[in-house]
Amino acid sequence: MRWIRFSVEGKTAYGILEGERIIEVSGDPFNGYEQTTQTHALHAVKIELPLIPRTFYCAGLNYVSHVSGMAAAGVTKPNIPQKPDIGFRGNGGLVAHDEPVIIPSNATSSIQYEGELVVVIGKKVKHLSVENALSCVLGYTIGNDVSERTWQKSDRTNWRAKNCDTFNPMGPWIETNVDLDAMQTIIRLNGAEKTRFKTNDMLFGIATFISAMTRYMTLYPGDVIWMGTDGVPPDLKAGDVVEIEITGVGTLRNTFQAEAPFTVD
Amino acid sequence: MRWIRFSVEGKTAYGILEGERIIEVSGDPFNGYEQTTQTHALHAVKIELPLIPRTFYCAGLNYVSHVSGMAAAGVTKPNIPQKPDIGFRGNGGLVAHDEPVIIPSNATSSIQYEGELVVVIGKKVKHLSVENALSCVLGYTIGNDVSERTWQKSDRTNWRAKNCDTFNPMGPWIETNVDLDAMQTIIRLNGAEKTRFKTNDMLFGIATFISAMTRYMTLYPGDVIWMGTDGVPPDLKAGDVVEIEITGVGTLRNTFQAEAPFTVD
Numbered sequence: 163m164r165w166i167r168f169s170v171e172g173k174t175a176y177g178i179l180e181g182e183r184i185i186e187v188s189g190d191p192f193n194g195y196e197q198t199t200q201t202h203a204l205h206a207v208k209i210e211l212p213l214i215p216r217t218f219y220c221a222g223l224n225y226v227s228h229v230s231g232m233a234a235a236g237v238t239k240p241n242i243p244q245k246p247d248i249g250f251r252g253n254g255g256l257v258a259h260d261e262p263v264i265i266p267s268n269a270t271s272s273i274q275y276e277g278e279l280v281v282v283i284g285k286k287v288k289h290l291s292v293e294n295a296l297s298c299v300l301g302y303t304i305g306n307d308v309s310e311r312t313w314q315k316s317d318r319t320n321w322r323a324k325n326c327d328t329f330n331p332m333g334p335w336i337e338t339n340v341d342l343d344a345m346q347t348i349i350r351l352n353g354a355e356k357t358r359f360k361t362n363d364m365l366f367g368i369a370t371f372i373s374a375m376t377r378y379m380t381l382y383p384g385d386v387i388w389m390g391t392d393g394v395p396p397d398l399k400a401g402d403v404v405e406i407e408i409t410g411v412g413t414l415r416n417t418f419q420a421e422a423p424f425t426v427d
Numbered sequence: 428m429r430w431i432r433f434s435v436e437g438k439t440a441y442g443i444l445e446g447e448r449i450i451e452v453s454g455d456p457f458n459g460y461e462q463t464t465q466t467h468a469l470h471a472v473k474i475e476l477p478l479i480p481r482t483f484y485c486a487g488l489n490y491v492s493h494v495s496g497m498a499a500a501g502v503t504k505p506n507i508p509q510k511p512d513i514g515f516r517g518n519g520g521l522v523a524h525d526e527p528v529i530i531p532s533n534a535t536s537s538i539q540y541e542g543e544l545v546v547v548i549g550k551k552v553k554h555l556s557v558e559n560a561l562s563c564v565l566g567y568t569i570g571n572d573v574s575e576r577t578w579q580k581s582d583r584t585n586w587r588a589k590n591c592d593t594f595n596p597m598g599p600w601i602e603t604n605v606d607l608d609a610m611q612t613i614i615r616l617n618g619a620e621k622t623r624f625k626t627n628d629m630l631f632g633i634a635t636f637i638s639a640m641t642r643y644m645t646l647y648p649g650d651v652i653w654m655g656t657d658g659v660p661p662d663l664k665a666g667d668v669v670e671i672e673i674t675g676v677g678t679l680r681n682t683f684q685a686e687a688p689f690t691v692d
Binding site for chain 1 (some may be wrong): 481482483484487488508512513514515516517518519520531552553554555556559582583584586587590591592640642643644645646647650689690691692
């Protein structure tokens with residue numbers, strides 16, 4: 163099942179996406195819903211963020227060749243994490259499918275994509291075993307963890323490096339029915355494939371993270387966990403179009419733009 | 428002006444606190460409000476979190492003697508930050524005034540308080556100068572950034588160290604009218620003063636942080652920024668009562684409790 167959040171004629175709603183057709187619902191996938199008789203063509207709506215997260219968790223450094231590649235580039239240390247240490251982000255950088263990513267005017271040329279599987283939590287849970295951990299998952303969407311690598315080297319907290327306005331595209335929708343082990347993440351730059359990896363080939367898998375997190379922290383409907391990326395991406399520039407496909411989920415597409423001139427108030 | 432969020436008879440609302448009397452409002456301080464004719468005695472309501480943050484930002488390492496003291500204790504490195512690098516937390520650890528802080532059963536004895544001034548943002552802003560930065564502030568509340576120091580040494584992201592369920596008490600209310608330079612932070616353990624520092628004696632002040640953040644990130648009504656703490660606190664144990672007073676704002680009080688036995692599902 164595919165949950166889409168969309169706007170049409172000034173109204174935002176959730177719907178169930180079947181092929182290219184949206185069945186509008188009242189309510190939402192977290193608190194309950196009813197199907198309406200209203201339908202829309204996918205091409206006739208604006209796709210919105212699939213949800214505004216309650217908490218935005220991120221795994222980071224969760225694929226072996228990304229850790230070694232970032233270390234070789236001098237961005238991070240060559241340390242493979244020994245346990246699943248979850249991180250946090252703010253919601254301010256989130257943008258939807260097809261919304262632009264704005265490159266700050268003082269960024270260097272080292273702006274890169276990171277294609278990530280995003281886990282959407284559907285239930286309030288604590289103390290889940292690894293075996294039962296996935297029972298709290300509503301579904302999966304896609305994230306692009308846009309990163310400025312020089313700031314990643316100098317900022318103690320990755321705040322500019324990974325959380326500038328528009329640096330966290332997420333979408334296009336939430337797919338509830340997936341085969342994690344069959345998934346591939348395929349990233350295209352201006353239509354040409356640049357990165358491909360097995361999505362579930364993580365250092366610490368989704369169930370391991372959720373079980374570890376819920377020893378200490380309650381997870382809530384609407385929390386999201388970004389699971390990290392593999393490989394070393396190319397540098398991007400204004401005008402580039404990045405498409406992140408995760409097989410069985412969909413394709414998240416965003417165009418990069420230069421920041422417009424601004425004045426400081 | 429003091430904004431309080433409270434529950435009474437199963438209903439949660441905002442009110443304006445005058446002395447010990449609450450004037451209930453409809454609406455809220457962020458999107459507009461109207462005073463109602465309903466009033467309540469402060470002692471007759473449950474004080475709730477003053478807001479559910481849109482984004483939970485935290486400054487960290489923002490007072491000189493806290494940085495040196497934590498380095499002497501082997502918790503963090505002896506590096507004074509050279510620029511205002513803002514961090515992020517999840518909302519899951521937030522609890523209100525007078526709600527208990529639960530010490531996880533596998534925590535060490537090195538559980539400590541951190542008394543912090545919390546800035547509450549009231550306007551959507553970007554690109555603010557240092558001079559105009561405080562124009563976006565609605566008011567100030569108080570945070571207790573409860574920290575488990577052994578986990579702080581071992582966790583890459585401070586997730587257990589500082590964001591376990593109940594580790595982030597915030598309240599009791601939002602004061603809009605303050606004299607930052609006159610403020611003192613006074614922390615009492617079981618009634619005895621243990622810590623006192625000049626609240627505004629920060630490495631990077633509130634205006635500096637907001638100006639730096641808004642070069643890259645839009646701030647929104649309901650965002651909060653926890654400004655860090657000074658000194659080296661004592662270890663706490665179940666039964667302890669911690670009161671964090673910030674003069675001109677109020678006193679945030681929470682009791683520490685041991686975690687109850689639990690089963691893993």
